[in-house]
Amino acid sequence: MPTVAFTRALERFLQAPPADVGGATVGEALGAVFTSRPALRGYVLDDQGGLRRHVACYVNGKPVRDRVRLSDPVVASDRIYVFQALTGG
Amino acid sequence: MTDRVYVGTRKGLFEIARKAKGAWQVAGVHFLGDPVSALLPDRDGGIYAALDLGHFGAHLWHRARAGDWRELAVPAFPPKPEDATDDPHPWSLGKIWTLEHGVVPGRLWAGTMPGGLFRSDDNSASWTLIESLWSMPERKQWMGVAGGEQPGISAVLVDPRNPGEIRIGVSTAGVWASHDAGKSWRIMNRGGMYNEYMPPERREDPIAMDVHRLAHCAAHPEIVWCQHHNGVFRSKDSGINWYEITAIKPSKFGFAVAAHPRDPDTAWFVPAVKDEKRVPVDGKVVVARTRDGGKSFEVLRKGLPQRHAYDLVLRHALAVAADGETLAFGSTSGGVWISEDGGDAWTAPEGRLPPVNAVRFAA
Numbered sequence: 001m002p003t004v005a006f007t008r009a010l011e012r013f014l015q016a017p018p019a020d021v022g023g024a025t026v027g028e029a030l031g032a033v034f035t036s037r038p039a040l041r042g043y044v045l046d047d048q049g050g051l052r053r054h055v056a057c058y059v060n061g062k063p064v065r066d067r068v069r070l071s072d073p074v075v076a077s078d079r080i081y082v083f084q085a086l087t088g089g
Numbered sequence: 090m091t092d093r094v095y096v097g098t099r100k101g102l103f104e105i106a107r108k109a110k111g112a113w114q115v116a117g118v119h120f121l122g123d124p125v126s127a128l129l130p131d132r133d134g135g136i137y138a139a140l141d142l143g144h145f146g147a148h149l150w151h152r153a154r155a156g157d158w159r160e161l162a163v164p165a166f167p168p169k170p171e172d173a174t175d176d177p178h179p180w181s182l183g184k185i186w187t188l189e190h191g192v193v194p195g196r197l198w199a200g201t202m203p204g205g206l207f208r209s210d211d212n213s214a215s216w217t218l219i220e221s222l223w224s225m226p227e228r229k230q231w232m233g234v235a236g237g238e239q240p241g242i243s244a245v246l247v248d249p250r251n252p253g254e255i256r257i258g259v260s261t262a263g264v265w266a267s268h269d270a271g272k273s274w275r276i277m278n279r280g281g282m283y284n285e286y287m288p289p290e291r292r293e294d295p296i297a298m299d300v301h302r303l304a305h306c307a308a309h310p311e312i313v314w315c316q317h318h319n320g321v322f323r324s325k326d327s328g329i330n331w332y333e334i335t336a337i338k339p340s341k342f343g344f345a346v347a348a349h350p351r352d353p354d355t356a357w358f359v360p361a362v363k364d365e366k367r368v369p370v371d372g373k374v375v376v377a378r379t380r381d382g383g384k385s386f387e388v389l390r391k392g393l394p395q396r397h398a399y400d401l402v403l404r405h406a407l408a409v410a411a412d413g414e415t416l417a418f419g420s421t422s423g424g425v426w427i428s429e430d431g432g433d434a435w436t437a438p439e440g441r442l443p444p445v446n447a448v449r450f451a452a
Contacts, residue, residue, distance in 0.1 A: 010145065012123075014160070039160065043145040047166040047181035054144040084144035 027070030097125030200242025281331030419445025
C-alpha cells in the first residue's frame, strides 16, 4: 500500500501522522487519509479538490504532475510526501 | 466600559486588556506566527478568529469565554461547473475578510475573497454560499482588490432591527443589498460616488466603486459611512444615494471607518496619502472625527506618533466599542492605540506587535 506522510509543520494545527493507505492514484491515496482525518483535507486541498497553491506533493521524491485532479498513478511501494515551502517574512 | 480588545495580526492574535484608566496591556497571545484575517467577538465572551495560513488555507477557530480553541467549519465553494470557464475568479476560499453576527441567534455572515458571501445558522458548524449573489452575471465584473487577483467583501452590515436587511461593501464592486436575508440581491449605490482610477466612461458606474469599508450607525442604520478609494461618502438612505464628505482632513484617502453606535453624526477615519504612497500625511498618525455628519472634522493626535510615523491602518483595523467612547486601531507597522474618550487622547499598550489586520472590542 502507498505510504502518505505529511510535513510536521501541520502538527501546529492538527495531527497528521503517516499512513499506509489504498488507492491507485495520488488523489485516491490522499482521499483515503482524509476519510479517516477529514479536518486534514482543507489544509492540503483547495475547495475544488486540487492541491493548495503553496502545498507540494511528491511521490518517491518527485513532484506530482497533476496538481489539479491528482491523477498521477501510484503503486503499493510508493511514498507520497505532502509538504510546503516556507518562504517570506 | 469595554475592557478588552482583540488585535488580529499577520503573526497571531493579541488580547489587550484594560488594567486601569488609560492603561492597557497585552494579556494573551494566540496563534503566534499565523496570519489572522478576521475577528468576531461573541456576546457571551467568546471569540471567533479566522486564520489565513499562507500554505494551508483559510480556517476558522472559536474559543468560548473560558474554554480552549476549537476549529470549526470554514466556508467552502461548491464544485465549479464545467461551463463556468468565463468566471475570472476562483471557486475556492482565499480568505475570510470580515465576520459579523446576523442578529438571529446562531447566525453568522462571512465576507470573503474571492467575493463569496457565506451564511451560517448554527454558529459556524456549517456554512452556505449565498448562491443568489455568487451566480449573478454581474459578479464576473467584480475587480480584484488594489489590482490584485480577487475581489473581496470588505463589509457586511445587518440591520439590527431586521435581520433580513443585508448590505455588503465590495472592493471593487460597490454596495449590494438584500431585503430577504440573502435570497435576492441587487447593486444598491445609484449615485454620488465616483472612482478616479477607472477609465473616464466608467468613473460613475455603480459597480466600479472601490468600497474600502462601510460602517453604519447601529441605532440609525439608514446612515451609512463609506471610506472609498476616492474619498469619504455618506448615505442617509441605507446606501442608495451618496454624497461626498469633502471636509475630511488631512486627506480623503484611507481604508477604515468607524461609526458611532448611537449618534448618526459621529464617525472616525484614519486618513493617509492617496493610493500610490499609502502613508500618513507628513509622517503623523492622526484620527479624523466628525460630530456633525461630516460637515466638519477634528484632527485628533494627542498620544499618537507625530514624527516619522508611517503607520497605515487597514480596513478592519479601526474599531469603536459599544459605549461609543472607547476606540482602538492598529497599523501595518504594528502600532496599536486605544482611546477612552472618543479619540481626544490615545494610549499605546507596551510592546511592538506584528502588522495589524483587524481590531475588535469584546462585546
